[in-house]
Amino acid sequence: MSYGPLLFLGILFTLASSWVGLVLMPQRQLGALGQHTDTNTAAIYPQARGGEAQQGAEHYRALGCVYCHTQQVRPEGYGADIARGWGRRRTVSRDYIHDKPVMLGTMRTGPDLTNIGERQSDYSWHYKHLYNPQITSAGSVMPPYPFLFETRPIGPTGPSTNALALEGAFAPAAGHEVVPTLRARQLVEYLRSLKSSGDLPEAPLKKEEAQ
Amino acid sequence: MSSTTASKTLQAILPGDFSNEDFRRAKLAEIDASCRTPVLFFFVSGLLWLLAGTLFALVASIKLHTPGFLAGWESLTFGIVRTVHLNTVVYGFCSQAAVGVAIWLMCRLCRVPLVAPGIVTVANxxxxxxxxxxxxxxxxxxxxGIEWLEMPRYATPILFVSYALIAVWTIITFRLRAERHLYVSQWYLLAAVLWxxxxxxxxxxxxxxxxxxxxxQAAVNWWFAHNVLGLWFTPxxxxxxxxxxxxxxxxxxxxYYLSVLGFWSLALFYNWNxxxxxxxxxxxxxxxTISIVASVMMLIPVLTVAINHHxxxxxxxxxxxxxxxxxxIVFGAVSYTLASLQGVLSALRSFSEVAHFTHHTVAHAHLGMYAFFAMVMFGSMYYILPRITGREWPSNALISIHFWGVAIGIVLYVVVLSGAGFQQGRMMNDPTVKFLDVVKFTIPYLQIRTASGLLMAVGHVAFFVNFGWLLVRMFAPYRKPVVSILAGAEIASPSGK
Amino acid sequence: MPVITLILLGSILLLPAAALLSLRWASRSGQLGRFDRAALLPFDEEEPVGRATDQILGDNRR
Known part of the structure; x- marks a missing residue:
């Protein structure tokens, strides 16, 4: 005998169950999560990104940085994320409310970048690292991004102020300089904006750190 | 009209060099022939995407241990090449092979020829x-930038329309079936095209x-991405x-009762993983937590299926x-069991603490998508293609090169990267080990990965050559083979002709 | 109560209830009878049980 309709219903019901449970329920619980205002300091967290940094996020997405770098700090005692200095506290849902898309990542070929803006705020370090990671981190497997930079002859007024200070094997040909393009500048603004360190009730900083 | 009557009618009409076997095969041949054009389209284009995907895989793999390789080309930067590799093999090869196999299987099990095959070709x-x-x-x-969904929004509606068309056609074939009983494969196929x-x-x-x-977004992303494997490829x-x-x-x-248990437990638990x-x-x-529980429950369908097949x-x-x-197929079935058991283990918090974010996960993904799914698709294509084209595989040697190339390649890949990935995770969880030392530790294993990728590439090329040769034969004038592989083993010797 | 809560609560009750009812319906109308005969579906008079197919490698190929 045929039980086609029964099969059909079973197929629909089973997927409907997790569609309700893992799609609608998270949307109900977290879909309207907003910023938190600290009752003492009136500080609002998290803040939306500035325009330049937001443009940089688009380059981060397009170049596929997420495939080697996570943006999530696991809780203390679970893995060594906090011990490695990748964050002062675990990250929680509220940290990500402005992200489109959310780029949590699933692979750590390179280190976590949740708080790279706190850990490394030096512009020239970021530029050199993007131009060729071997300059700052010899032995890294991160690809160089020469196409985010322009190699051009030094003008009559001398080297540009934003030219990279490159030495040895990494230096451009004599009479030339390497300057970051707009995309490189935006990408570095994005990286410098990565900070998930607000003091939240659901993820408090340790007292001495929170001040 | 039964096939026996059909045979007799045909025998009366056609003179000459046809054996009884040819006539007995008339009904299956009619079903196979009705699928020929759409299934060939899906297999040929799938295989072309596989070759492209293999090339992108090799480039990505080399880049991960030699980052200077092709570094000046923006479109070939690691983050893009890796993504193109995933999308070509998942949406280009695996999905198309899956649709080709699904359509042919559905027609065979429903015992009806495919109606309006042109529509399916258009969908392709x-x-x-x-x-x-x-x-x-x-x-x-x-x-x-969303894993498994990287294709931009101007491409995906076309894919959605195509999937919907294929789903509708599968259901139409199902509704028109000449056989009232349902085989377990039909449940899986129907479920996949609806899910x-x-x-x-x-x-x-x-x-x-x-x-x-x-x-x-992350919740929806992983609900989707896990279910692509669980509710589309796996069924x-x-x-x-x-x-x-x-x-x-x-x-x-x-x-048969075990297969019922296997199907419904998979349908209940997999989509919560x-x-x-x-x-x-x-x-x-x-x-x-709910996903970890559901992942452990996957032991039921996986062991059920493994025991049944064994x-x-x-x-x-x-x-x-x-x-x-x-x-x-057997290689794929064994890999399914292993991939699922590894998946259960990886879902546990204690194991995930180490293996998450490492090459262990990459190895696991390839064990599921390649050692299980792609291998099953290759096996199915070896069966289906001679039957829909009416031609035998031209070279047994190429079949062997294909099998041993990809089998050795993927075993090497999974074993080496699973082990290295686990050690990578242990090193990362020890804050006294410098991060760069973890990176340097993985490099030799990534080089072995490139070598295993080359082995698989050789297998793919062998398959491609054999397939192309078969197609050339299809368009060449037909010469009746002395021994037909299309027949069964015991009639493999020519009988009286 | 928000609409989404109603949908969630409703589906928690309705999905299993519908599943049980449809199972009862199918069973009562005899749809599940002689269930395991379907195991023979891959076979037919052209390729019956006991006949291996696809034996093309090794000794069988001349």
């Missing part, structure tokens, strides 16, 4: 236009067209295994020597 053309635009978009920097457009549609709307807020792969093992060895499945990709992440604990095979392992289909 649509689909390939969609994949081409999608891949082009990723190369141009328009990736959405996938739902998954894909939900993910597109909630992540790309009207993105939801914050980590709800079609299992449908093929449930059909081809009995078909090749000539013995019904060991226990997705959040185990976010263990330790910024999600409420209940979401992750019990069917007992006493017939000798046939592996003679049937390329059985070799690939």
């Amino acid at each position: 053309l649509f689909y390939n236009v969609g994949v081409t635009i999608g891949i082009g978009g990723i190369l141009a920097g328009d990736s959405t 996938f457009p739902w998954l894909y549609g939900t993910a597109q709307v909630m992540l790309i067209i009207e993105p939801v807020r914050g980590v709800v 079609i792969g299992l449908a093929a295994i449930y059909y081809f093992i009995p078909k090749v060895i000539g013995r019904p499945i060991h226990s 997705g959040m185990h990709h976010l263990v330790g992440g910024p999600m409420p604990a209940w979401m992750i 019990s069917t095979m007992i006493g017939h392992f000798g046939k592996l020597r003679h049937s390329p289909t059985l070799r690939f």
Whole structure:
């Protein structure tokens, strides 16, 4: 005998169950999560990104940085994320409310970048690292991004102020300089904006750190 | 009209060089022939995407241990090449092979020829236009940045229409079936074609067209991405295994009731698994816990299927020597069990603490998508293609090169990267080890990965040559072979002709 | 109460109830009878049980 309709219903019901449970329920619980205002300091967290940094996020997405770098700090005692200095506290849902898309990542070929803006705020370090990671981190497997930079002859007024200070094997040909393009500048603004360190009730900083 | 009557009528009309066997095969041949054009389109375009995907895989793999390789080309930067590799093999090859196999299997089990095969061919053309635009978009920097859903929004509606058309056609074939009984493969096929457009549609709307807020995206993302494997590829792969093992060895499945248990437990538990990709992440604990529980429950369908298939095979392992289909399918079936057990283990919090974020996960993904699914698709293609084209495989040597190349390649890949990935995770969890030392530790293993990729590439090229040769023969004038592989083993010697 | 809560609560009750009812319906109308005969579906008079197919490698190929 045929039980086609029964099969059909079973197929629909089973997927409907997790569609309700893992799609609608998270949307109900977290879909309207907003910023938190600290009752003492009136500080609002998290803040939306500035325009330049937001443009940089688009380059981060397009170049596929997420495939080697996570943006999530696991809780203390679970893995060594906090011990490695990748964050002062675990990250929680509220940290990500402005992200489109959310780029949590699933692979750590390179280190976590949740708080790279706190850990490394030096512009020239970021530029050199993007131009060729071997300059700052010899032995890294991160690809160089020469196409985010322009190699051009030094003008009559001398080297540009934003030219990279490159030495040895990494230096451009004599009479030339390497300057970051707009995309490189935006990408570095994005990286410098990565900070998930607000003091939240659901993820408090340790007292001495929170001040 | 029964096939016996059909044979007799045909025998009266046609003179000459046809054996009784040819006439007895008339009904199956009619069904096979009705699928010829659409299934060939899906297989040929799938295989072309596989070759492209293999090339991108090799480039990505080399880049991960030699970062200076092709570094000046923006479209070939690691983050893009890796993504193009995933999308070509998942949406270009695996999905198209899956659809080709699903259509043929559905027609055979329903015992009806495919109606209006032209519609399915049109769906295929649509689909390939969609994949081409999608891949082009990723190369141009328009990736959405959402794993498994990178194709930009101007490509995905084309794919969705194509999936919907294929689903509708599968259901129409099912409704027109001449056989009232339903085989377990048909359940899996019907489920897959109904589940996938739902998954894909939900993910597109909630992540790309009207993105939801914050980590709800991550929840929808992994609900989708895990279910692509669990509710689209796995059911079609299992449908093929449930059909081809009995078909090749000539013995019904060991226990039909076990297969019922296997199907419904998979349907109930698999779709709740997705959040185990976010263990330790910024999600409420209940979401992750419920997925870990469901992941452990997957032991039921996996062991059920494994016991059932193994019990069917007992006493017939000798046939592996003679049937390329059985070799690939059994390899895939064993890999399914191993991949699922590794998946259960990886979902546990204690194991995930180490293995998450490492190459262990990469190895696991390839064990599932390649060692299980792609191998089952290869096996199915070895069975289906001679039957829909009416030609034999031109070269047994090429079949062997294909099998041993990809089998050795993927075993090497999975074993080496699983082990190295686990050690990588242990080193990362020890804060006294410098991060760069963890990176340097992985490099030799990544080089072995490139070597294993080359082995698989050799296998793919061998398959491609054999396939192309078969197609050339298809268009050449037909010469009746002395011994037809299309017939069974015991009539393999020419009888009186 | 928000609409989404109603949908969630409703589906928690309705999905299993519908599943049980449809199972009862199918069972009563005899749809599940002689269930395991379907195991023979891959076979037919052209390729019956006991006949191996696809034996093309090794000794069988001349």
